[in-house]
Amino acid sequence: MSKINLAAYWASSCGGCDIAIVELGEHLLELAQVADIVFWPAATDFKYADVEAMADGFIDLTLFNGAIRTEEDAHIAHLLRQKSKVLIAFGSCAMEGCIPGLSNLVGPERALRRASIETPSTDNPTGVLPQAQYEMPEGTLSLPRLCGVLHTLEEVVPVDFKIPGCPPNHDQVWKALQAYLAGDLPTNRLLGVDPRTVCDQCPRVREGKIRVKRFQRPHEVIADPERCFLEQGLVCAGPATHAGCGALCVKANMPCRGCYGPPESVADQGAALLDALVASFDGQSDAEVRQIVETIVDPIGTFYRFSLAHSFLQKARALTSWGDDPCASQAATEGETL
Amino acid sequence: MIRPEQMDRRFVEEILAEPGGEHLLTCWSCGTCAATCLVRRFNPAFNPRLILHKAGLGLREAVLSSAEIWACSACDACYPRCPQGIHISDVMRAIRNLAIRAGYEAPGPAAQVDAATCSGCAVCTRACPYAAIERKPQMVNGQERTIAWVDRNLCQACGICVAACPSGAMSLEAMNDAELLTRVAAGGWLEQPGFLQGASDAPRLLAFVCQWSIRAEEEWERLQGLNDEHLRVVILPCSGRVEPAHVLLALSKGVDGVLVMGCHEGECHYQRGTYLGRGKVALLNEMMAAVGLAPQRVRFAESSALERRAFERQVAALREAIAALRPAEISEVRG
Numbered sequence: 026m027s028k029i030n031l032a033a034y035w036a037s038s039c040g041g042c043d044i045a046i047v048e049l050g051e052h053l054l055e056l057a058q059v060a061d062i063v064f065w066p067a068a069t070d071f072k073y074a075d076v077e078a079m080a081d082g083f084i085d086l087t088l089f090n091g092a093i094r095t096e097e098d099a100h101i102a103h104l105l106r107q108k109s110k111v112l113i114a115f116g117s118c119a120m121e122g123c124i125p126g127l128s129n130l131v132g133p134e135r136a137l138r139r140a141s142i143e144t145p146s147t148d149n150p151t152g153v154l155p156q157a158q159y160e161m162p163e164g165t166l167s168l169p170r171l172c173g174v175l176h177t178l179e180e181v182v183p184v185d186f187k188i189p190g191c192p193p194n195h196d197q198v199w200k201a202l203q204a205y206l207a208g209d210l211p212t213n214r215l216l217g218v219d220p221r222t223v224c225d226q227c228p229r230v231r232e233g234k235i236r237v238k239r240f241q242r243p244h245e246v247i248a249d250p251e252r253c254f255l256e257q258g259l260v261c262a263g264p265a266t267h268a269g270c271g272a273l274c275v276k277a278n279m280p281c282r283g284c285y286g287p288p289e290s291v292a293d294q295g296a297a298l299l300d301a302l303v304a305s306f307d308g309q310s311d312a313e314v315r316q317i318v319e320t321i322v323d324p325i326g327t328f329y330r331f332s333l334a335h336s337f338l339q340k341a342r343a344l345t346s347w348g349d350d351p352c353a354s355q356a357a358t359e360g361e362t363l
Numbered sequence: 364m365i366r367p368e369q370m371d372r373r374f375v376e377e378i379l380a381e382p383g384g385e386h387l388l389t390c391w392s393c394g395t396c397a398a399t400c401l402v403r404r405f406n407p408a409f410n411p412r413l414i415l416h417k418a419g420l421g422l423r424e425a426v427l428s429s430a431e432i433w434a435c436s437a438c439d440a441c442y443p444r445c446p447q448g449i450h451i452s453d454v455m456r457a458i459r460n461l462a463i464r465a466g467y468e469a470p471g472p473a474a475q476v477d478a479a480t481c482s483g484c485a486v487c488t489r490a491c492p493y494a495a496i497e498r499k500p501q502m503v504n505g506q507e508r509t510i511a512w513v514d515r516n517l518c519q520a521c522g523i524c525v526a527a528c529p530s531g532a533m534s535l536e537a538m539n540d541a542e543l544l545t546r547v548a549a550g551g552w553l554e555q556p557g558f559l560q561g562a563s564d565a566p567r568l569l570a571f572v573c574q575w576s577i578r579a580e581e582e583w584e585r586l587q588g589l590n591d592e593h594l595r596v597v598i599l600p601c602s603g604r605v606e607p608a609h610v611l612l613a614l615s616k617g618v619d620g621v622l623v624m625g626c627h628e629g630e631c632h633y634q635r636g637t638y639l640g641r642g643k644v645a646l647l648n649e650m651m652a653a654v655g656l657a658p659q660r661v662r663f664a665e666s667s668a669l670e671r672r673a674f675e676r677q678v679a680a681l682r683e684a685i686a687a688l689r690p691a692e693i694s695e696v697r698g
Contacts, residue, residue, distance in 0.1 A: 130654055222530050224484035225508075231485040233498050253485065264484035265529035290480070290531035295650075296608035297529040303642040304490030304527035311628050314638045318645045325653045333654075337611035342654050344560060344617055 029085040029206075031056075032064040032076075033115070034105055036098035037125050037175065038091030041192040042116035043067035046088065048195035059206060060086075073101070079108045086205060088115040088188075092122050092334065093176040097169035106182040111205070113216070117191040117284050119178040121294075122334020124191070126175050127326060129334055129342075133171040174343065177335050186210065188217040191284035191331060194270050213289065215267075222288050223263035223281045226272040229253045236307030239320040243279060254280040255305055260327055265291065265298035284331050293337050295328035302328075365420065374423040374461075381460055383453030390415045396441035396451055401575050401632065402434050404583065409434040411441060411451050418458060427462040433469040436519045437493075438575070438632040440668070463516055472536050473518035474525060478503045480532035481510040490527035492634040493517045521633035522604035538600055543609060546597045555592070557617040559689055566619040566685040568678060569595050571609075573602040573625045573640075575632040576666045577674055586674065594678065602626070602663070603636025607643050610661055620660045620685045622677055627667040637665070659684045 035043055047068070049056065063084060064071045087109040093099050106112055117123035128136040141147065141154050159166045178184055188201055197217035204210055219226065235256040243259060254261035254275070262283030263275065269285045287294035302321070308314035321327060329336055378384040396411040403409055409431045418426050426432065437452035445451065459469075474487075478501060488496045488511065495517030500509050511533070525533045531540070547553060547569060556562035577583050590596055599605060602625025610621045623644055631637035641663050648658035662681055666673035 221480065222482040222484060225482035231483070231498065233485045233488040234494065236489055255486075255489075264482070264486050268482070288480075288530040291529065291608075293608045293611060296606070296611055299607050299646050299650075300527050300643060301484075301486040301529040303639050303646065304486055304523070306638065306642055308638050308642070309635070311638070311641060314642045315645065318642055318649070321646065323653075324646050325650045328650070337608065337615040338650060338654050338656070340615035341611060342656055344557075344615070 028058075029060045030063045030083060031060040032062070032084045032087040032105065032109065033067070034064065034087065034089050034091070034101060035067055036089065036091030036101065036119070036178075037094035038116070038118045040067065042088075042090030042118070045116070045190075045192035045195050045198055049199055050195075052199050056202065073104070076101075076104055076108060081107050082110050084109040086111045086113065088113050089119050089178055090115040090192075092118040092125050093178060093181045094125060094172055095169040096172070099172065099176075099181050100169075102178060102181045111185045112178075112182070113201075114178040114184045114187040116193055117189060117286065117331045120187045120189055120335070121286055121332040122175055122177050122339075123284070123331050126177075126332070126334030126339075127330070129174045129339060130325065133173065137171065174339070175334050184214075186214050186216050189215070189267060189284070189286040190217065190270060193217050194273070196271075197269055215289070218267050218269035218285065219271075221268050223266045223268055223270065223272050223275070223285070225268050226270075227253075227263055227275050227281075228272070229275060232256055235305075237305050237317070238307045238313075239317060240302075241320070242322060248278055248280075250278045255302075260302060260321065262294075262298055262328075262330070264301045265294050282330055286332060294332045295325075295336055295338065298328045299324070365422065369422055369425070371421040371423045374421045374426075375419060377461055378418055378454070378457050381457035383450065384457030386447070386449045387415060387454055387457075388419055389447045390419060390449055391447060392416050393446060395444050395446065399441045399444050401438065401440055401578065402436060404580070405574070406431070406434050411435065411455070414458070415449075415451070415454060418454075426458060427465050427467055430470045432458050432462060433516070436521070436632055437634070438630075440630075440632075459516065469516045469518070471515060471518075472520045473515040474513045474520065474522070474533055474535050476511045476513060477532045477534065478510055480530055482530055482532070483508060483510040484529070486527050486529060487511050487524035487533055490524050490639075491518075492521065492523060492636065493519055495519075496524060519633060520600065521636055522600045523633065523636055523639060526604050526606050526639075535600075538604060540606065540609075543597060543599075543606070544612075547595060547609060547613065552592070552595050553613065553616045553618065555617070557619040558685065559619050560617055561689075562617075563593070563619075565593050566682045567593050567617075568620045568622060568681060568685075569597065569610075569613045569618050570622040570624060570674070570678065571597050571599050571602070571605045572674065573632075573636070574598050574600055576602070576624050576626045578666075578668050579671055582671065582674065589675075589678075601631070601633045601636035602640030603631075603633065603638075605640050605643060607647055610647060614656065614660065620662070620681045622681050623661075623663045624674060624677065625663060625665055627665045630667060657688050659688065 087105050114120040201216035231253040237258045259280050261280035263281035266283045267285040267288050291297045306317050394412045435455040495514045498509050499512040522535050522538045525535050558566040605623050625637040625640045644663035651658045664677040
């Protein structure tokens with residue numbers, strides 16, 4: 026059997042998804058027997074020119090992590106789509122925008138100012154911002170421009186499969202690769218997951234009738250390690266999150282944050298979590314309900330921590346704003362329904 | 364015709380001995396309860412006066428086998444109006460308890476669990492106003508898992524659990540997501556650009572209306588006639604059934620505003636649904652503001668038993684609020 030050509034890329038990402046590939050550990054040796062790595066900026070020295078020189082469809086499989094935040098990300102997404110037979114949105118950023126997607130709340134200018142000037146660890150006395158073009162005696166330096174909003178990979182190019190997770194669990198990555206190599210791919214385009222939601226894998230005790238008068242954040246209480254977080258008044262995204270991680274966070278006594286995205290038949294994770302949470306309110310009057318709502322700090326960051334860029338909320342926002350976007354091209358999102 | 368041999372005095376004693384059934388015989392059969400009852404809009408055969416009367420006569424079989432004893436949703440609209448102060452929903456519960464013991468079952472409809480999809484997360488068991496859902500170990504595809512189980516005798520088909528279920532495992536035949544979305548989108552209504560995009564001459568509104576919030580019959584009859592290209596009315600069993608995802612989907616398609624119409628505080632037909640509807644809209648509003656969408660576009664409105672034309676007033680108010688949002692230049696171009 027001839028080897029397949031494998032590529033991995035990072036767009037706007039933290040590097041965690043590349044670590045998830047490295048975490049394959051000894052499986053990497055097995056992978057090396059069946060695959061040639063033809064492009065992987067995080068681990069190997071290839072240049073964009075090397076990819077441009079490839080014939081179309083030369084790469085069998087590309088694991089694309091990171092969101093589309095700059096012109097460069099969008100350019101490479103198009104390039105890799107052209108050169109790859111199968112393109113996988115690898116990890117939460119590529120699939121649904123993830124944490125960087127929350128910057129869509131304020132837009133690129135504000136995000137740039139915050140990152141380059143305002144953060145406590147930044148020393149920038151002249152207040153200079155990164156420039157798209159900068160003249161030096163040696164010539165002109167350039168940086169890619171920021172997109173008007175951060176996009177998911179699928180908004181920019183068609184995607185064949187998605188592997189959720191921030192980052193994807195390495196066991197699931199290996200299972201997904203094996204499924205690809207065996208030609209045993211699911212029809213629903215989602216790889217590296219288990220059936221149902223995180224609650225299905227969560228060992229905690231759910232009493233089932235306990236409602237909540239106020240919500241607290243994880244740093245404000247020491248959670249009971251045996252009981253359901255929601256029944257302790259801690260927001261847990263488990264009920265609205267696809268299983269696949271093995272309930273890692275809840276086993277470490279931290280509520281699920283929702284990085285595996287929504288379960289199969291759910292289009293909008295944040296809306297599903299909001300509904301699930303409200304159902305547990307212990308309020309018998311409008312005033313009491315208002316009080317409980319007020320204890321939920323930062324609803325967007327809580328419900329859409331990973332999926333804002335891919336949400337109905339974002340799409341609604343896009344209808345009435347965001348003028349010119351250097352990254353908006355073919356907007357390949359399929360007609361999404363519930 | 365009622366024959367003396369059908370009258371079973373022991374049946375009366377059994378009801379009187381059941382918690383909640385104590386006041387059965389104080390009923391005058393005046394019919395105020397039936398005149399007040401909202402269930403009769405959808406189930407005209409349901410008549411609390413008749414049930415209490417038959418029960419008081421000891422007509423055991425006729426009462427226990429009737430489908431109507433299960434129809435009371437304990438909204439208690441009749442309770443404050445009963446001149447004898449009978450807590451009729453309590454009497455109904457006492458009768459149902461006897462029926463269950465005699466082997467009868469509620470005819471439904473009831474919420475249904477898709478066992479293969481359910482994770483047993485307990486969101487629905489907390490959501491249910493009637494404690495009708497429990498988690499039970501069940502065999503699913505050869506594997507024992509603890510998942511949701513609906514007690515048909517307690518379920519009132521309010522749909523609150525269907526909305527709450529975060530994995531799409533819970534459904535209700537007449538009010539499932541697919542049907543609601545069909546009603547929202549029928550005739551391509553959802554695919555037309557909106558007023559705030561400068562493409563419609565007036566705001567386009569989607570209204571989710573609780574089936575109990577509009578009490579006057581003539582207003583209820585008129586409701587569907589209000590549908591046009593600028594207004595889509597979708598009836599819900601309860602404002603607690605509203606799905607934030609449906610609201611956001613509508614906004615993402617260009618609908619200008621969404622009205623969720625529920626009952627006044629304390630008047631919810633399903634006890635807590637109106638609070639849940641309110642809570643959802645409050646959180647949606649907060650999130651809309653954070654993302655830069657005008658929160659005025661989604662509104663929870665209420666209607667009480669004594670109000671008339673509340674729906675039309677709320678629609679007009681929402682239209683006005685949205686008209687005020689459109690940038691001046693678009694308004695000028697469009698006149």
